[in-house]
Amino acid sequence: MTGKNGRGPLIATAPSASAGRPATIWVLAGTTAAFLQSLASAAQPQTVSCSASDWIVTGGTADERRLICEGVAKAEALLGSCGIRTSEPVDLVVADSLLDFCGSKAHAVFDSRDKTISIAPMDVCVSERIENGYFDLLNPQVAYLSIAAHEATHAILDANGIRPKQWVGNEYMAAIVQYAAIPPEERDDLIEALMEPVPVSAEEINGVIYGFAPLIFAARSWLHYSALPQPCAFLNDVVSGAFSFVDIRY
Numbered sequence: 001m002t003g004k005n006g007r008g009p010l011i012a013t014a015p016s017a018s019a020g021r022p023a024t025i026w027v028l029a030g031t032t033a034a035f036l037q038s039l040a041s042a043a044q045p046q047t048v049s050c051s052a053s054d055w056i057v058t059g060g061t062a063d064e065r066r067l068i069c070e071g072v073a074k075a076e077a078l079l080g081s082c083g084i085r086t087s088e089p090v091d092l093v094v095a096d097s098l099l100d101f102c103g104s105k106a107h108a109v110f111d112s113r114d115k116t117i118s119i120a121p122m123d124v125c126v127s128e129r130i131e132n133g134y135f136d137l138l139n140p141q142v143a144y145l146s147i148a149a150h151e152a153t154h155a156i157l158d159a160n161g162i163r164p165k166q167w168v169g170n171e172y173m174a175a176i177v178q179y180a181a182i183p184p185e186e187r188d189d190l191i192e193a194l195m196e197p198v199p200v201s202a203e204e205i206n207g208v209i210y211g212f213a214p215l216i217f218a219a220r221s222w223l224h225y226s227a228l229p230q231p232c233a234f235l236n237d238v239v240s241g242a243f244s245f246v247d248i249r250y
């Protein structure tokens, strides 16, 4: 849902000043230099460091930056609990529109060439939502946090060498981290809106369903993962290549 496998040519759009929503500046008794300095800082996008990882988020609103860092933290916690982690720094940029990805629009994209995650503004994700799409079915803040968790997973896996050997496995892991970032009750509601919550086999998670119905792919991935007796062992098998999903192209 947020940019397929990250292999295509990607666009990381710099945030506009309006995306950062700089506050009005009141200069009461400053010097000309101080006034110019405050103008310059207002034109710069705001940044924040996601505390545990030192990943930097640039642009957007304080709310967006907070949600993105929370999504990164969710990805690091789940994958880290299974021994999948990286110390590689990643830049995250709040763009000013949906992202272009291989001729379609994405909420977020990870570009492995420059280790950058670009994420559309939350209000754009909401205003341009499609019926029965991710931002139509979920609370926008929850949806936004969870897409950050999804892309953070791609970045962590990229550093661990899973990409692009097994892109279906890459998307499976991003999907289960995305779903894990959603509060359980809302997650259950989302799944019920998408499909009957029945047991799912690994064979039902493949490139075909990703291509035609990425939301179903993610829901199936979660239903499969959440029923695993040894989830960490399975995730590590996906990372190592010991387990591969069916890679059918569409």
Ligand SMILES: [Zn+2]
Binding pocket: 001, 002, 003, 004, 005, 150, 154, 171, 174
């Ligand atoms: Zn993805």
